[in-house]
Amino acid sequence: MAEVDHLAAERATARFDVEEMKVAWAGSRHAVHVADRMARLVASDPVFRKDNRTMLSRKELFKDTLRKAAHAWKRIVELRLTEEEADLLRQYVDQPGYVDLHWGMFVPAIKGQGTEEQQHKWLPLAYKFQIIGCYAQTELGHGSNVQGLETTATFDPKTDEFVIHSPTLTSSKWWPGGLGKASTHAVVYARLITEGKDYGIHGFIVQLRSLEDHSPLPGVTLGDIGGKFGSGAYNSMDNGVLRFDHVRIPRDQMLMRLSQVTREGKYVHSNVPKQLLYGTMVYVRQSIVADASKALSRAVCIAVRYSAVRKQFGSQDGGPETQVLNYKTQQSRLFPLLASAYAFRFVGDWLNWLYTDVTQKLEAKDFSTLQEAHACTAGLKAVTTSVTADAIEECRKLCGGHGYLNSSGLPELFAVYVPACTYEGDNVVLLLQVARILMKTVSQLASGKQPVGTMAYMGKVQYLMQCKSAVSSAEDWLNPDAIQEAFEARALRMAVNCAQNISQAASQEEGFYERSPDLLEAAVAHIQLIIVTKFIEKVHQEIPGHGVKEQLQALCNVYALYILHKHLGDFLATGCITPRQGALANEQLGKLYAQVRPNAVALVDAFNYTDHYLGSVLGRYDGDVYPALYEEAWKDPLNETVVPEGYHEYLRPLIKQQQLKLSRL
Numbered sequence: 001m002a003e004v005d006h007l008a009a010e011r012a013t014a015r016f017d018v019e020e021m022k023v024a025w026a027g028s029r030h031a032v033h034v035a036d037r038m039a040r041l042v043a044s045d046p047v048f049r050k051d052n053r054t055m056l057s058r059k060e061l062f063k064d065t066l067r068k069a070a071h072a073w074k075r076i077v078e079l080r081l082t083e084e085e086a087d088l089l090r091q092y093v094d095q096p097g098y099v100d101l102h103w104g105m106f107v108p109a110i111k112g113q114g115t116e117e118q119q120h121k122w123l124p125l126a127y128k129f130q131i132i133g134c135y136a137q138t139e140l141g142h143g144s145n146v147q148g149l150e151t152t153a154t155f156d157p158k159t160d161e162f163v164i165h166s167p168t169l170t171s172s173k174w175w176p177g178g179l180g181k182a183s184t185h186a187v188v189y190a191r192l193i194t195e196g197k198d199y200g201i202h203g204f205i206v207q208l209r210s211l212e213d214h215s216p217l218p219g220v221t222l223g224d225i226g227g228k229f230g231s232g233a234y235n236s237m238d239n240g241v242l243r244f245d246h247v248r249i250p251r252d253q254m255l256m257r258l259s260q261v262t263r264e265g266k267y268v269h270s271n272v273p274k275q276l277l278y279g280t281m282v283y284v285r286q287s288i289v290a291d292a293s294k295a296l297s298r299a300v301c302i303a304v305r306y307s308a309v310r311k312q313f314g315s316q317d318g319g320p321e322t323q324v325l326n327y328k329t330q331q332s333r334l335f336p337l338l339a340s341a342y343a344f345r346f347v348g349d350w351l352n353w354l355y356t357d358v359t360q361k362l363e364a365k366d367f368s369t370l371q372e373a374h375a376c377t378a379g380l381k382a383v384t385t386s387v388t389a390d391a392i393e394e395c396r397k398l399c400g401g402h403g404y405l406n407s408s409g410l411p412e413l414f415a416v417y418v419p420a421c422t423y424e425g426d427n428v429v430l431l432l433q434v435a436r437i438l439m440k441t442v443s444q445l446a447s448g449k450q451p452v453g454t455m456a457y458m459g460k461v462q463y464l465m466q467c468k469s470a471v472s473s474a475e476d477w478l479n480p481d482a483i484q485e486a487f488e489a490r491a492l493r494m495a496v497n498c499a500q501n502i503s504q505a506a507s508q509e510e511g512f513y514e515r516s517p518d519l520l521e522a523a524v525a526h527i528q529l530i531i532v533t534k535f536i537e538k539v540h541q542e543i544p545g546h547g548v549k550e551q552l553q554a555l556c557n558v559y560a561l562y563i564l565h566k567h568l569g570d571f572l573a574t575g576c577i578t579p580r581q582g583a584l585a586n587e588q589l590g591k592l593y594a595q596v597r598p599n600a601v602a603l604v605d606a607f608n609y610t611d612h613y614l615g616s617v618l619g620r621y622d623g624d625v626y627p628a629l630y631e632e633a634w635k636d637p638l639n640e641t642v643v644p645e646g647y648h649e650y651l652r653p654l655i656k657q658q659q660l661k662l663s664r665l
């Protein structure tokens, strides 16, 4: 802990119990305790140092990632960490690497799509790192369109094997994390062909590299796809390319939980929806929502603390300069992001609950909630990642010039985070999936079918299509029912408008295609409603700790009214509220910002991040920013010598030449 706390005065103005807010943020006292322990374990270990990361070459960075992953594993084994502790430890190491895909996709794919026998065979190997796996789905030619993948897996009944082949250049697997250099195995998605028939995409476990010397197995060509956006950042990951030339694998390496190929080559599909093949993606999408709140809260923590330290311009009478956090513009840009971090945290918890519930139902062969799980994971993944990526960049701007320095932590955080808008489903593609489900739900309303889950509000169609908001003062917008009604009416009316427009087209498909920009907006409105609803529900729960509930209430209102203000066009165009009511919402928002202001630093302290995890001189807990910035600059390799390399080759001759010219004049 720092000797002098430059943010002490800020912390003293907090009107709530920060320790209890930590519990509300983490989910339980146990969660705070474990996270704290793991974060400190990582921060105190020199192997996990990361302040020099942006200065390493790609090769050095990759080797550093291998070293950290091996050391993390050693610590996990030595300390006999539980699964929960090990996950947290990896999170705090905070360096993308092959282990993310090994634990995050390879293992879940086998768990979700492998038979019990297959799980029994492969999972122990993966759990002990006797094999390292990745998830090889995307190809050079196709990523979003999974049904369009080209790799083939043709069954050969003579040898009881599948022949895995890449028939074209565009069928090369392209992007899988961990594939380029680290993985020994992959779950490969390929078109299953048996008895001359193409049965579409299925998963297969394929060994890629020797377990003795790591060389590629015969028929396998593979490597890294090259450098990516930003210095350091996601370049620690070996995203890879992979081609197969008639590689043979035993039949029992097809993941056979959902469908099987018999010894004779008969294709048998179990009586389950074929979309269960996409289960690993659904699992990862729900975890990405929780990750969004982590990335967003990190950026917000840096920007809030620095805005409290940074001062610009004096008062009229030459008094002390003003903390930039006191500028209303700074507050109106920053506090909605702070509120969004909390909103995403709580909707992430809810989504995790939904996912667990759906998984239990699927195990009991109840598939009724599959569509709800798909719509919520796809939509929330899309909205939370898009907002977070934009917000990290906004936090960089909120930190002025210093935000552009690598030592602020923000450039790297942005570069690591921004592909989340693309991986696990491009956000536009995912929102169009939500829109399709919305249109299906609207079309079923006429038949009297009652929508369920997060679509249930659509059942109130008669009321929501004609209701008028009763808000008549700014304070009325603090009523959760007023907020809920406005968001429900906006989402439903946008969906119904789209459905009406589509119905006028020559065909449903053509109408959907023509109206897809409007459909995106309708999907976003629906997802924002879910986030607002889950935040309101959270605040309705019993929340212990002095002032904690009040702060969360204020943040919930900030989130909802900020969205209302930002998307005012939607609310006005659908007639849910009047321009005057829109103005009242904005007035209330200003009052809420004033309420958040004295609590802002304490609200980011409640994230409980160590300085190591934040990785930012601007976001330091003690607020002692300037000496740290100054010191950090000297660590740059350019400052290793006073006279730079290249001086004698390029600078001196140039200067001397000009001096000579001048002396001749």
Ligand SMILES: CCC/C=C/C(=O)SCCNC(=O)CCNC(=O)[C@H](O)C(C)(C)COP(=O)([O-])OP(=O)([O-])OC[C@H]1O[C@@H](n2cnc3c(N)ncnc32)[C@H](O)[C@@H]1OP(=O)([O-])[O-]
Residues within 6 Å of the ligand: 100, 135, 137, 138, 143, 144, 145, 146, 147, 177, 275, 276, 278, 279, 281, 282, 370, 371, 374, 422, 423, 424, 425, 426, 429, 433, 437, 440
């Ligand atoms: C750390 C970073 C690591 C990154 C890793 C990666 O990126 S890995 C790579 C990540 N790659 C990607 O994320 C690729 C993104 N692309 C995709 O996920 C799919 O290609 C697609 C969903 C866009 C279309 O799929 P399609 O052409 O097969 O389907 P369709 O549109 O014709 O709809 C047919 C029906 O299926 C339903 N349904 C669809 N999905 C699901 C689901 N998950 N669950 C349940 N249901 C689902 C849909 O609602 C519809 O229902 P209806 O109306 O019949 O009742």
Ligand SMILES: Cc1cc2nc3c(=O)[nH]c(=O)nc-3n(C[C@H](O)[C@H](O)[C@H](O)COP(=O)(O)OP(=O)(O)OC[C@H]3O[C@@H](n4cnc5c(N)ncnc54)[C@H](O)[C@@H]3O)c2cc1C
Residues within 6 Å of the ligand: 101, 135, 136, 137, 138, 141, 142, 143, 144, 145, 174, 175, 176, 177, 234, 239, 419, 422, 423, 424, 425, 426, 427, 428, 429, 432
């Ligand atoms: C960092 C990173 C890690 C990754 N890790 C993995 C991994 O481990 N394993 C793996 O298999 N894959 C991985 N991927 C691949 C990733 O899943 C795909 O890139 C992603 O699904 C998007 O597909 P695409 O690249 O084909 O984009 P495209 O679909 O080609 O997108 C291009 C543009 O077309 C638009 N578009 C596409 N279809 C439609 C449509 N129907 N309607 C309207 N617009 C459309 C998109 O919005 C986008 O603007 C990774 C990607 C990245 C960037």
